[in-house]
Amino acid sequence: MSKNEFPSELFLPLLQEANVPRYIALFRALRQSIIEGKLIAGAKLPASRPLAQSLKLSRNTVKSAFELLLAEGYIETRRGSGSFVSDSVCVAGPTANVIQNRPVTKSSAKLSNLAERLNWQSHHKVPYAKYLLEPAIPALAEFPWIKWQRAVNYAGRVMKHEMESSGLGSLQLRVQIASYLQVVRGVNCHENNILVFSGSQQAIYLSLQLLLDPGESVFVEEPCYFGIDGAVNAIGANKILIDIDQQGFNLKEEKQHQANLAVVTPSRNYPLGTTLSLQRRIALLQWAKDSGSWIIEDDYDSEFRFDGPPLTSLQGLDSAQRVIYAGTFSRILHPSIRIGYLVLPDQLVQPFSCAKALMQGNVSILPQLALAQFMAAGHFSSHVRRMRKLYHGRRNLLQELVAQYLCEYLTLVPSDGGMHCVYLLGAGYSDKVICQRARALGVGIKNLSDYYSSDNKSQGIVIGFAGFNEQQQRRAIRALESIFSEY
Ligand SMILES: Cc1ncc(COP(=O)(O)O)c(C=O)c1O
Incomplete structure (x- = not known):
């Protein structure tokens, strides 16, 4: 992406965020664009000097924002070529984003009773948006x-x-x-x-x-x-x-x-x-x-x-x-x-x-x-064998990360396999709120209460591990840690 193609002006309104240093505001604006798929994996970011000029910021401010993005794995630098959106960023692409954000409007068309009952389903999200730790996503890169x-x-x-x-x-x-x-x-x-x-x-x-x-x-x-x-x-x-x-x-x-x-x-x-x-x-x-x-x-x-x-x-x-x-x-x-x-x-x-x-x-x-x-x-049998081994490792890693960073908030529901882990929440936490906040940070965990029909719902979170490598899991767990510590 050349300097002229980079839509710097889109970030201007986002930099007005009060009470935070400008480099943090820029970092958050760029991170949000990456999470929403507006800046896709592999996209080249402009150099710090021209970006600073077009946003009317100091060059150090831009450099500090880039350093934060780099530290959290959203971008990577290539020697002599500049900064790029990280290839391993696995978030909603532009299409998924358009679909997800489109409000579900109630149709005024005369439909059958069956259609009415089917429409009840519309609030459920289909798991293809590729948010980090989204359950039911296999290791697509390993296919x-x-x-x-x-x-x-x-x-x-x-x-x-x-x-x-x-x-x-x-x-x-x-x-x-x-x-x-x-x-x-x-x-x-x-x-x-x-x-x-x-x-x-x-x-x-x-x-x-x-x-x-x-x-x-x-x-x-x-x-x-x-x-x-x-x-x-x-x-x-x-x-x-x-x-x-x-x-x-x-x-x-x-x-x-x-x-x-x-x-x-x-x-x-x-x-x-x-x-x-x-x-x-x-x-x-x-x-x-x-x-x-x-x-x-x-x-x-x-x-x-x-x-x-x-x-x-x-x-x-x-x-x-x-x-x-x-x-x-x-x-x-x-x-x-x-x-x-x-x-x-x-x-x-x-x-x-x-x-x-x-x-x-x-x-x-x-x-x-x-x-x-x-x-x-x-090929099918060998793929299953390979994935079983890979997922086993990813499941162990997830449980280690949760034990290390989130153990005061979460209790594991034991299971002998699968592609996700379920954790129960301590008293005082709403799984819906946690999952909404996680989604805003690009983490697609699901709230356990949504899977219950009766009012007797357990509060917990469903964390997918199968589709996510170590770097992605670590990034997502850091995001969850920040959500719990600020709850
Ligand atoms: C428990 C369960 N049953 C059925 C299905 C449907 O699978 P399919 O994609 O083959 O329609 C899924 C999909 O994730 C599932 O999780």
Whole structure:
């Protein structure tokens, strides 16, 4: 960016901040622009002299602001070339920013009741804005792009001979998924029981639509993933909340026979990370068998278990064919690949595939073939192994940093893996306030209370570690420390 291109005048109003030295005001203005993605990674900053002239500041003021930016990792210097916005800054890009900041206006158009219920979801933020420590973001920089591109090229070549003939999805992909699930997750399955979707959210929503009529009851974990809560609300089902304790989903005696369906995350409750104990798994399966009810097992990131191999799925213990297993590649590979699937009991394959054909149609064959090739070549398994190791290290680092800088404010909720950690807050702190302040500093932690439906909400924060390296974690933890110490 040349001197003439740099929009110095935009910073002038921001320098009027009262009661702070001018170099701090300039530092904050530049930092804010970097966080908001107005100055993108790699952008060159003007030299201190011309910037000082155009802002009518002393050169030392500009130099001091640059030094602060450098110390906090927002910019880096390259010998003989000047200062640049740091490549490792991982914050909202311009597009994400525009989307995030656009106010959600209530539509005056006449819409269906379903549309009204779906609109209830609009306050939830989709986790693609790349704020630091945002949960559900994998290590995107570690994705094996070259291998993926080769797989996509291959898919492009074979696509001309591959007409999608089955409503279930690409046979090659279903064969790969079936053999992976049998070996790694202990799922009982055949490729003809697998139905491919554009992500597991779509798969779970369709399942709810097909298994429940409005007003019928469904057991939902408390707390739970907002996508499940939103889908249950949207279809007009009667939601019965089941508390999560140290052994997971606690289906008590008095609640038995009350619901046609249970939606659970047995490997790791989302977001608390609790694993459903064997005793409770058996009780839940018995309930489904006795009452003729269904269980949706949402298995979203069980590959990332650090204290041993992934646990056997609930579906793998089910002898009565009552479990619908939902899986996704969003967490393991990349959120933009948009492929998920269901493993269906035999009697549901035909009604589900017919409904899918009418309601959603087939998933594009190109990414399915690419993913099948990627898995057949062994890249998927090796990526999972690499990420498990990387995330384990990142999880340990996060816990060390929290123990070092934030231990007086936060208590860890133990979990044996995953991509985020949950911490409970001490009395007197509002998790909403903490998260709002964190977001203003470019840190995308989530407030735990948002995942609860009842008024009995725990106050805590959900901190993503998988997508963030040491430098990014340290920067974010420093920002959180400042928020807590000024609270
Ligand atoms: C618990 C849980 N279930 C389901 C999903 C949906 O995943 P997908 O991206 O495949 O729609 C997510 C996504 O983050 C999730 O966290």
